[in-house]
Amino acid sequence: MKRSFIILRVLCAFAVLIPISAPVAADSTDLPKVVSTNLCADLLLLRIAAPEQILSVSTQAQDPRVSSVAEAALAYPPNRGGVEDLLYLKPDMALVYTGWTGRRHAELLAGRGTEIVAMPYPTTWTDTLKATREMAARIGCAEAGEARILDAEARMRVLRERIQPYRVLYLRPSGGTAGSGTYVDDLLRLLGLRNVAAEAGFAGWGRFPLERLVTAPPDLFLLGYFDRSGPGAASAYGRHPLLRRMLERIPSVSVPVKDWGCGGLELVDAAERIVAQIESLPVQPSLIGQAHP
Amino acid sequence: MPQFRFRSLMLVLLVTLLGLSLISLCFGEAPLSLGEVIAGLLGTGTDEQSLIVRQIRLPRVVLAWLVGFSLGASGAALQGLLRNPLAEPGLLGISASAGLGAVVALYFGLTAASLWALPGAAMTFALLATGVLYALTQAGSTNLTLILAGIALTSLAGALTSLALNLAPNPGGVQDMVLWLLGSIADRSFDDVRLCLPFVIAGLGLLLMTGPSLDVLALGEGEARTLGVDLGRLRGLVILGSALSVGATVAVSGTIGFVGLVVPHLLRRFVDYRPGRLLLPSALGGAVLILAADIAVRLLDTPRELMLGVVTALIGAPFFLVLVLRSRRDML
Amino acid sequence: MSLLQVSGLDVVLGGKPLVRGLSFAIGEGELLGLIGPNGAGKSTVVKAIAQLLDHGGEIRFRGRPLSAMPARERASCLAYLSQEDPVQWPISVRDLVGLGRHPYRGSWWRGAGGPRKGDLEAIESAMRLTDVWRLRERRVTQLSGGERARARLARVLAVEAPLILADEPVAALDPRHQLQVMRLLRSACQSGRGVLVVLHDLTLASRFCDRLVMMDRGELIATGTPSEVLTAENLARTYGVRAVMGEHDGQGYVVPWETSEPMRS
Numbered sequence: 026m027k028r029s030f031i032i033l034r035v036l037c038a039f040a041v042l043i044p045i046s047a048p049v050a051a052d053s054t055d056l057p058k059v060v061s062t063n064l065c066a067d068l069l070l071l072r073i074a075a076p077e078q079i080l081s082v083s084t085q086a087q088d089p090r091v092s093s094v095a096e097a098a099l100a101y102p103p104n105r106g107g108v109e110d111l112l113y114l115k116p117d118m119a120l121v122y123t124g125w126t127g128r129r130h131a132e133l134l135a136g137r138g139t140e141i142v143a144m145p146y147p148t149t150w151t152d153t154l155k156a157t158r159e160m161a162a163r164i165g166c167a168e169a170g171e172a173r174i175l176d177a178e179a180r181m182r183v184l185r186e187r188i189q190p191y192r193v194l195y196l197r198p199s200g201g202t203a204g205s206g207t208y209v210d211d212l213l214r215l216l217g218l219r220n221v222a223a224e225a226g227f228a229g230w231g232r233f234p235l236e237r238l239v240t241a242p243p244d245l246f247l248l249g250y251f252d253r254s255g256p257g258a259a260s261a262y263g264r265h266p267l268l269r270r271m272l273e274r275i276p277s278v279s280v281p282v283k284d285w286g287c288g289g290l291e292l293v294d295a296a297e298r299i300v301a302q303i304e305s306l307p308v309q310p311s312l313i314g315q316a317h318p
Numbered sequence: 319m320p321q322f323r324f325r326s327l328m329l330v331l332l333v334t335l336l337g338l339s340l341i342s343l344c345f346g347e348a349p350l351s352l353g354e355v356i357a358g359l360l361g362t363g364t365d366e367q368s369l370i371v372r373q374i375r376l377p378r379v380v381l382a383w384l385v386g387f388s389l390g391a392s393g394a395a396l397q398g399l400l401r402n403p404l405a406e407p408g409l410l411g412i413s414a415s416a417g418l419g420a421v422v423a424l425y426f427g428l429t430a431a432s433l434w435a436l437p438g439a440a441m442t443f444a445l446l447a448t449g450v451l452y453a454l455t456q457a458g459s460t461n462l463t464l465i466l467a468g469i470a471l472t473s474l475a476g477a478l479t480s481l482a483l484n485l486a487p488n489p490g491g492v493q494d495m496v497l498w499l500l501g502s503i504a505d506r507s508f509d510d511v512r513l514c515l516p517f518v519i520a521g522l523g524l525l526l527m528t529g530p531s532l533d534v535l536a537l538g539e540g541e542a543r544t545l546g547v548d549l550g551r552l553r554g555l556v557i558l559g560s561a562l563s564v565g566a567t568v569a570v571s572g573t574i575g576f577v578g579l580v581v582p583h584l585l586r587r588f589v590d591y592r593p594g595r596l597l598l599p600s601a602l603g604g605a606v607l608i609l610a611a612d613i614a615v616r617l618l619d620t621p622r623e624l625m626l627g628v629v630t631a632l633i634g635a636p637f638f639l640v641l642v643l644r645s646r647r648d649m650l
Numbered sequence: 651m652s653l654l655q656v657s658g659l660d661v662v663l664g665g666k667p668l669v670r671g672l673s674f675a676i677g678e679g680e681l682l683g684l685i686g687p688n689g690a691g692k693s694t695v696v697k698a699i700a701q702l703l704d705h706g707g708e709i710r711f712r713g714r715p716l717s718a719m720p721a722r723e724r725a726s727c728l729a730y731l732s733q734e735d736p737v738q739w740p741i742s743v744r745d746l747v748g749l750g751r752h753p754y755r756g757s758w759w760r761g762a763g764g765p766r767k768g769d770l771e772a773i774e775s776a777m778r779l780t781d782v783w784r785l786r787e788r789r790v791t792q793l794s795g796g797e798r799a800r801a802r803l804a805r806v807l808a809v810e811a812p813l814i815l816a817d818e819p820v821a822a823l824d825p826r827h828q829l830q831v832m833r834l835l836r837s838a839c840q841s842g843r844g845v846l847v848v849l850h851d852l853t854l855a856s857r858f859c860d861r862l863v864m865m866d867r868g869e870l871i872a873t874g875t876p877s878e879v880l881t882a883e884n885l886a887r888t889y890g891v892r893a894v895m896g897e898h899d900g901q902g903y904v905v906p907w908e909t910s911e912p913m914r915s
Contacts, residue, residue, distance in 0.1 A: 200505060232623065234347035235374050235505055260497070261570070262505040267373050293348055401738040534752050536739050537805070540732045544700045545752040545809070546725030590741040591789070 056165045057140075062106030064092060065287035066120035066144050071097050072290060073161050073170045080114050093283050093291070102121035108133045118145055118164060139159035149211040154178065157290055158251045177293045186217050186298050191303075191310050193219040194233060194243035197250050198263030202233040212296055235267060244310040245300065246277035249285065272277075276310045278302040324595065327588045331602040338609040339379045345616050346375055369411065373507065380511050381503045382608045384518045385571050388563035389413075390604020391525045391597055393578020398532035399556045400455055404641060405467055407564045408575030412447045416561075416568035417498045418475040418482070419443030423569075425486035425515030437517055441565030447471055447527025448557045500627035501572035502614060515564035521563030524555045524602065529594035532556075536593060539596075574627045576634020578602050583641065607633075652677045653712060653844040654699070654813055657797035660706035661691070661698050661868075668694045669868045671707070676813070676844040681836055683859035683876075684848045687889050691868040692848045693733055696817045699846070700730040709896070711813065725753035731802060732815040733848075740789040743782055743801045747773050750808030774808040780834060796827035805833060812846045814838060820854065832858045852904035856880055863886060876902060886910040 056078040059069045070079055071094045079101055079279070085091055092198035101224035104110035108130055111119050111151040116139055123143040131141040140162060154174050159169020191212055201210035204227030206210045207223040213220045221243045222233055251263060262268065281298040284291060303310075343355050350358065350369050357363030358371030389407060396405040407413045423439035454467050476499055483495050495540055530553045534542045543549055582596055582602040589595035611629040618624060652675040661669040669691045670911045676682045684692050698705040701716055701724065709716045710728050719727070729750070731855060737746065751769040777783040780800040785793065793801060799819060806814055816835065820828040828851065828867050835845050836858050849855045853894040855862055862879040864871045880902065891906040 129490070236370050238346040239369050239374070240348050260505075261502075261507070261510060263507055263508045265374075266509060267507065269368065482688055524814050530752065530755060533745075536741055536746075537749060538732055538734065538737070540697065540700070540702050541730055543702055543721075544725060544728065544730035545749065546722045548750070584737075591741045591743055592745060593739060598861060 056206075058115075059118045059120065059164050060111060060114050060116040061086075061105060062104060063120075063122050063144070063287060064284055067092070067098060068094060068284060068287055068289050068291055069144070069157065069160055070120065071131055072163070073166050074159070074164055075166060075169070076100070078117050078164065078166075081110070091139055092282055093294075111139055112137070113141065113186070118142055121158075123148040147161065148206055148208055150181065150208065150215055150292065153208065153288055154294060173290060177290045180293050181215065181296060184216055184296055187300055188217060188303050189310075191244040192221050192224070192245050193218045193245045195247045195249060196233060196250075198260040200232045200235070200260065200262035201230060202227060204228045204231055208292065212292055214301060216296060218245075226268075235262065235265060238271060240266065241269060242275060244275070245277060245303070246272060248277055248279040251279055275308050276308060278306070324589065324599075327585070327599055328602065330608060331599060335383070335602055335609065336605050338606060338613065339383075342379050342609055342613050343371060343375045345396075345613060346370065351428050361493060374505075377506050377508045377511050378503055378607065378612065379505050380508075381514075381567075382612050384514060385503065385567045385574060386577065386603075386605030386608035387522055387601040388518055388604070389574065389577040389608070390569045390581045391522055391601040392560035392564050393604070394582040394593065394600035395525045395528055395532065395556045396560060396578070396584055398463065398596070399445045399553065401535065401612065402464060404577065404579070406446075406571065406578035407560060409465065409469035409638070410451055411475055412444050412449070412451075412560060412564055413568050413573040414472045414475035414479070414499075415447035416440040416444040416565040417573045419481045419500055419565065420569040420572075421479050421482050422594065425482060433482060437514055437566040437569040441474075441517060444565035444568070444585070445557070445561035447475070448561050452553060452557060491606060491619070496625060498572045500625035501568075501574035502615075502626045503571050504615075504623060505607075505627075506570060510570040514570050517522045517562045517566035518537075521559045521561070523557030523567065524562065526597055527603075528552055528555045528559070530599050531594070532597070533592050533594035545574060555599070564593035572625075572627065573606070574630050576630045576638065577607055579641070580630075580634050580637050581607055583637065595603070652679070652907060653680070653688070655698065655710040655713075655847070656695075656707070657710075658707035659709065661694050661703055662706075663694070663703070667868060669698065669705075672862045672865065672868075672870050673707075674870070674873055676846055677809050678812075678842045678844055679839050680860045681845045681847065683841045683862045684846060684865070684872070685852065685862055685879075686865040687849070687872070688763055689867070690865045690912060692865065694868075696815050696846065696848060698816055700728060702730075708790070722753060725811075725912040727811065728813040728815060729806040729811040731806045731816040731819055733821070737790050737798075737802075740791040742777075742786065743777070743790060744773070744786040745774050745785075746790050746801055747777055747782075747804045747808050749806045750776065753809065760876065772808050772810055776804040779837075780804040781808060781830075782838060796823055796830075798835075799823055799827065799831060803831060807834075807838065812843055814843060816845065816847045818848050818850065820851065821848070852880060852885075852906065853902075856902040856904050857905050859898070880904050 047110050056075055058080050059070060059074060059078055060068045060081045060085050062082060064085040067082045071083065071086070081104045081199050082101045084096045084103040084105055087095050087103050089095040092098060104114065104198060106121070111130065118140045119130065119134070120142050121144070123146060127141060127143040134141060145159070147153040147156050154177070157174055158170060162168050193211070195209050202222040204224040207230060209222045210223045221241065222231070225241065227233065227238060278299055280295055281302070283297050343359065344350065344352055345465045350367060350370065354363055355365050355371055358367035359376070361368050387399055387616050393406045396407065396410070396488060397403055417440070419442055420436055423435045428435040447545045450471070451464065451467060455464060479498050482496055531542070534547050535552070537545070539549060582600045583601050584601045586596055589599060607630070608626070611626055611633070614629050632650035653795055654676040655674045656675065658667055660667065661671040661871050672695060684695060694703065697703045697710055701718070711719070716724060726824060748769070774783070777786060780803050781800045782797065782804050785797060785801065790798060790801060799835065803819060806816070814835070819835070820831050824829065829872050832854050835847055839845055848859070859873060859876055862876050863873045864879050864884060871888050872884050880895070882893070882895070883904070885891055885904070889906065892910045894905040894907045897905055
């Protein structure tokens with residue numbers, strides 16, 4: 026429930042992108058009233074939609090432990106994403122997870138005046154921009170959306186080529202990494218970095234075996250959610266003395282954004298901070314990894 | 319003659335265990351040859367080889383031993399004490415309760431005070447669960463009520479584990495939940511081994527002490543007592559021994575089911591069905607099964623590594639069903 | 651001095667008095683029958699003597715209170731054969747009988763070792779006496795009811811205790827095996843042992859026992875030789891039956907024939 030991206034990742038396997046034809050509303054009073062039922066949709070809505078068209082956001086959005094927009098989200102009544110919530114709130118449109126829940130919602134609410142829109146799950150930055158553009162158009166905020174998109178694109182462009190092509194390994198405490206075909210991989214490449222996991226042949230969201238760490242250590246670690254695991258990180262991988270010693274030796278930066286699991290426009294915030302962190306590392310990573318690719 | 323059979327059984331189990339351990343050391347992401355593995359183990363190889371073998375693969379093997387010893391011996395001892403072939407730490411909810419204890423300790427910051435809080439909490443919860451079950455059997459319950467109570471305890475502990483993971487200050491994810499409910503010994507280090515080793519040794523010691531008394535208990539509690547069996551002490555030893563060993567291993571591996579059921583059942587005929595004699599072979603057999611399952615987990619070409627508990631359940635659940643059907647026939 | 655002296659035995663279970671002020675004694679070489687209708691408290695008396703139940707009054711073995719004796723020492727003084735047949739695991743007959751040697755076992759770590767020489771002799775002679783020697787490799791669960799009863803009796807004999815407590819050892823046995831088991835208990839007494847046996851069959855009680863203790867609803871009704879105890883009046887009073895009684899070859903028989911009064915609930 027908390028790490029929404031995990032569920033999302035599972036569900037996205039069944040994702041069916043709903044073909045989109047975008048009616049653009051003239052003025053804000055005609056904007057469709059929208060409810061979002063998951064963190065990723067909340068992020069999108071709170072960034073792009075007009076405040077008066079948001080009826081409700083998910084409870085996760087208000088949880089400062091997992092959401093970076095918790096404060097803004099507190100302005101709206103929360104929902105837990107049930108069909109009953111949607112029946113009661115009577116929105117014109119509901120942004121839901123893809124997959125089974127979304128399909129169930131669509132079935133149950135068919136003919137009740139609520140349009141169910143499944144959130145797309147982007148795997149590249151280009152995808153992210155495209156999906157945001159489509160969603161913005163859907164909720165009648167194409168212009169606001171376009172402005173945010175142009176801004177994000179410009180910021181992302183600036184970041185390119187600012188750092189050395191380090192070999193980077195993205196790791197979560199469970200040993201999870203991001204191989205090719207994930208937005209993490211795409212982002213790393215956009216920044217001019219090399220994704221160790223993808224180069225080692227991993228695709229999708231797999232695990233990076235400890236043994237590979239020993240045989241092929243990266244120049245730099247990018248750590249996701251290590252802050253969240255607390256003192257006795259539940260995952261043995263994150264606690265393993267071998268990894269701990271490597272983290273002392275090899276520089277690491279952590280993903281500075283709590284909700285980096287959606288692959289939305291907020292990726293650019295994450296990217297900026299990652300680049301800034303790398304630039305301000307006391308010791309710049311060595312490119313030893315390059316010696317034996 | 320029986321003595322000879324017992325010794326050959328132990329020898330076979332020991333050789334299998336060592337063989338599987340070596341095989342387990344040879345499997346991994348890094349392609350090491352047998353020679354390199356041995357060199358790494360002895361420390362004569364390169365740094366990289368000895369790091370991989372000694373710090374990644376060896377702890378995993380040692381932990382498989384400890385988990386297997388604990389589950390196998392506890393299963394055999396509980397079956398002897400409760401005089402019920404269906405008794406097992408996993409089925410009776412002892413493992414799940416220990417998992418709950420571990421989750422509470424981990425996610426609510428008890429481990430910040432001392433790492434020993436982790437096995438400590440797991441063992442305490444395991445002890446509570448075992449005590450409740452024992453009280454139930456003393457109230458004159460049948461096999462059926464015992465198993466039902468175990469199911470209730472298991473699902474209660476599982477539900478509370480999920481609840482704890484959700485309410486924790488540092489919320490855990492779905493993967494954490496899966497770990498505690500299905501168990502795994504991947505990526506463990508000697509830190510984890512150290513954390514459970516003393517308790518596993520103590521627990522196994524207590525369990526192995528019960529052998530002769532468990533044999534006599536085959537006669538029923540009354541006759542056993544008149545033969546000098548101190549029933550209170552026997553119960554205490556089995557309950558404490560299982561709670562210590564199972565609790566401590568669950569604290570680092572999560573709950574792994576069915577091992578304590580399958581292993582004693584398979585080995586019983588080789589010790590002439592004597593419940594006390596079964597303890598030691600069961601401990602070794604448990605380790606063999608865990609090691610084999612752990613090797614299978616790595617060999618199976620699944621997109622993500624399977625949880626160890628998935629494999630043991632795949633082996634154990636059909637077993638359980640057959641046992642239930644058979645014991646039903648015997649009882650009717 | 652008698653082998654076992656029971657005086658003023660009281661047993662209360664769950665607030666209900668099951669045995670009240672019962673006193674009797676067993677001498678060396680004596681086969682004592684404990685008889686009485688269902689619910690009279692016969693099994694309770696046996697369990698109290700075996701120290702399986704808390705009780706009032708005193709139970710002395712060769713003058714020493716049994717309750718004060720260490721469990722291990724007590725285990726070699728009395729052997730108990732319970733009424734139920736709860737052997738759970740299909741252990742072999744040899745192993746079953748061998749369990750009778752548990753009181754003489756050393757420390758726990760010797761458990762893995764086999765029985766010692768004296769044990770082996772005791773086990774073999776117990777099995778030969780009860781005629782289960784040829785069944786020694788069989789599983790207990792594969793035996794017929796009679797074979798199993800004899801095997802369990804062999805287990806009790808293997809303890810080589812001076813006192814044997816047998817709770818309905820012939821229940822569920824056919825006549826031939828009933829006679830066989832009673833003869834065994836009889837011969838067990840010849841070596842100076844005392845045997846307390848709970849019986850329902852009055853003819854067996856009359857033929858094999860030296861003395862009888864008859865009880866009803868927790869109290870002593872009569873004690874003495876079979877002919878003193880098994881009177882028409884006592885049978886009517888405790889069992890509520892009229893019996894056909896007589897003698898054959900100098901031994902009495904008692905065959906309950908009809909109820910003497912409407913059945914008590």
